[in-house]
Amino acid sequence: MTTSPHTAQLSAGGLSSTEAAQRLAAEGRNELPVVRQTPPWRLLLAQMTHLFALMLWAAAGLAVLAGLAPLALAIVVIIVLNGVFAFAQEYRADRAAQRLRDLLPARVQVRRDGQLCTVDAAELVRGDLVLLTAGDRISADLELLSGHGLAVDESMLTGESKPVRPPAGAALSAGTFVVQGEAEATVVAIGGATRLAGIQSLTESADRPDSPLTVELHRLVRVIAVIAIAVGVSLAGVSLLLGLELTKALLFGVGVMVALVPEGLLPTVTLSLARGAQRMAHGNALVRRLDAVETLGATTFVCTDKTGTLTMNQMSVQEVWTPAGSVLIKGEGYNPAGSADGSATALELAAEAAAAAVTCVRGRAVRKGDRWVAEGDPMEVALDVLARRLGTTPVEPGLVTQRVGFRSETRYSAAGVPDGTLVIGAPDALLSFCRAGAAEATAAVEELAGRGRRVLAVTRSTEQLVEDGQLTLAADALELLAVVGLEDPPRTDVRPALEACRTAGVRIAMVTGDHAATASVIAREVGLLLPGGLVVNGAELPAGDEELGVLLDRDEGVVVARVTPADKLRIARALRGRGHVVAMTGDGVNDAPALREADVGVAMGASGSDVARAAADLVLLDDHFASIVTAIRLGRATFSNVRRFLTYHLTDNVAELAPFAVWALTGSSIPLAIGVLQVLALDIGTDMLPAVALGIQAPGRHSLQGAALHRRIVDRALLFRAFAVLGATEALLSMGAFVTVLLASGWRYGDEPSHAALAVASGTTFAVIAVGQMANAFACRSETRPITKLAPAGNRALLVAVAAELVLLFAFVGLPPLADLLGGSWPSATGWLWAVAAAPAILLVDATHKAVRAHSSKEKTR
Secondary structure, eight states, rough: OOOOOHHHHHHHBBOOOOHHHHHHHHOOOOOOOOOOOOHHHHHHHHSSHHHHHHHHHHHHHHHTTOOOOOHHHHHHHHHHHHHHHHHHHHHTTTTTGOOOOSSSSEEEEEEEEEEEEEEEEOOOOHHHHEEEEOBBBBSEEEEEEEEEEEEEOHHHHHHOSSBBBBOOOOOETTTOEEEEEEEEEEEOOOOSSHHHHOOOOOOOOHHHOOHHHHHHHHHHHHHHHHHHHHHHHHHHHHHHHTOOHHHHHHHHHHHHHHHOOOOOOHHHHHHHHHHHHHHHHHTEEEEESSSHHHHHHHEEEEEETTTTBBBOOEEEEEEEEETTTTEEEEEOOOOEEEEEESOOHHHHHHHHHHHOOOOOOEEEEEEEEEEEEESSOOOHHHHHHHHHTOOOOOOOOOOOOOEEEOOOOTOEEEETTTEEEEEEOHHHHGGGGGGSSSHHHHHHHHHHHHTEEEEEEEEEEEOOOTTEEOOOOOOOOOEEEEEEEEEEEEEETHHHHHHHHHHOOOOEEEESSSSSHHHHHHHHTTTOOTTTTTEEGGSSOSSSHHHHHHHHTTTTTTTSSOHHHHHHHHHHHHHHHHTOOOEEEESSSGHHHHHHSEEEEEEEEOOOHHHHHHHHHHHHHHOOOOOHHHHHHHHHHHHHHHHHHHHHHHHHHHHHHHHHHHHHHHSSSOSSSOOOOHHIIIIITTTTTHHHHHHTOOOOTTTTSSOOOTSSSSOOHHHHHIIIIIIIIHHHHHHHHHHHHHHHHTTTTTTOOHHHHHHHHHHHHHHHHHHHHHHHHTTTOOOOSHHHHHHHHTTTHHHHHHHHHHHHHHHHSSSSSHHHHTOOOOOHHHHHHHHHHHHHHHHHHHHHHHHHHHHHHHHHHH
């Protein structure tokens, strides 16, 4: 790079300390604007006072009024634990934009008063002269004055995977960092005026949507609340008409409301999601928001980047074309060990070309521990590996007289050496200056590019063509040595993962900052882009979100190249506007707004930025696309598990409500079979462990079969099965047992039974419901298959949970202090017969219902 007179003047001294202090006072510190945040106490309070939590608070209050302080404490613990956990997840997720501040370095080298000094990055002012070296994070928006071998990684802002070599006068953005070389630049914008601040503004403007699970649970809670209040008020009114005192009637009504609230729902949901998150962690996917576990299962559209996710992010030379023939290169990654296959003459020319190419670049493969990794630009490192595999070495650094760095305008780089000049670059930029072989080389370039190779021409000259950092080319100035074909190979597991996505009804789009031609070749190679698929540049996208959604929403695959941060944000919004549940991957600062806008933001853990990880719901620890598919599969399993334990919970509610309904409808001629405290004991005591076991059931073989679009956790089929089939059966059995035991004790309809007889009958009802729920737990393992077609040990946690439920049942009806407290006692022999019969009866009714549904489904498909 050349240095202008203005640059020389600045380089001589930079700003004076006095001028810098004045500008700092006038313009403020070089800090990103502070994000206005909701106070933590308000976030925590919101988690403790939503509708479902309020209903549980009511349950705790009722337990206190009834003198059951331990039970009240247990309910409060449930509320607090769920509230604190949800608060922690939300608090951490909503701080994503604040992490952008961490991208600014703490100290920066500047020149002031003619002297080199180090200052806090926050004290930089416009006009400061900043000195940059390899590894520096750029601390403000700069204008490049001069540099030597400068390469800047802008991928976190632009999405472009290849570092750029900016010319003098180019803009450098805060948040990017220097990969190679050194430079001097002047500050043109600080703090809130930087490009990075604009990204932060986009991140703040993107509202994180409620997950499908959250929406469904809110809907379910509203339905339960309406039913509970309506039934509670109605029964309170009936009790008043039957002569009950006002205070007791109100307490009874509130008790009925609490009885209808499944107190174990929130902890069961939390534990189910936590287990799903744990399984995802084993699959190299770290969950940052628990509800993202289920949302992943509902995903219908994945927007993925290319480099490192679909590809290995390891550039390697696959083939070298020479005038004497082609040489095929084999090897693994950046490991210099490898082989070359070609004629002796071609191998000799390829070695000469490799030595010339590696002399022109600075990137090298280095060994760290037992791995070879890239130090510098992956393409340059690939040339270094090529030279080593061909057994050649570059010109000694001390013999390189001058260098010309790569620039997007010229698209070549060069090195002056004692016997001439070595030049590598884009074939269309160099072949026209070659003395011979241009036509043959052009054909080779087209053939290599058609196979998805990135192509470089390697040339040399016996003349010194570099002067004052500039390469002067003329006709016939260069001798063509070779054309090098490089590849960033796709990951081997991507194609089957994409096929699994299509089987699951999940559509895919590649959203990348790379060139459309390169991206489309990779997309076709891995099976993302099928015939009829779309390839479009970000600048060509429709202006309207509706038109954009229509354009992208297709089964054949989409490639969107050269995207900006705003493009990715619009893409997520447009697809969500068409009803899709969108998962968006990203690794850079520029991806943060889109990651927050998407239903599930997926960040790269191995290569991504802190900001992307902070904005995301899911972090891929290995950057593999296949890990996303694994996470979707586990998410769908979690969705199914939520339906399982909801069916289990709602079935129990029908059986618990039946005694109150019968008591009210008969005008208390049939006594109340169970009390509110027994209902709470069923919900929190016996039912909790089986529900948790159902919530952590492992994924089935068919988890990825069929689309997830427009599915609902609570639908008509689930409600019919829970209320009209399982719940009704359980209610009939429990009330039948209650009446039978009372009749056996000599009771007659309308009479007041003795306390002892009522206690035995009530204990029987409790036992029948508990045993029925044990059988119901096994029935709920599958929505379609009867228990006879399920592996007995397929859910070992359920076996343990049911055994524990049986122990609790014996404790609640067999231990006098507990039995007296709850209002029941040990069942009679007749009562135990009813309880034992409840299990096969539930399973038989469930199997019959599933068989009828299966037959009906077959009839509909004929």
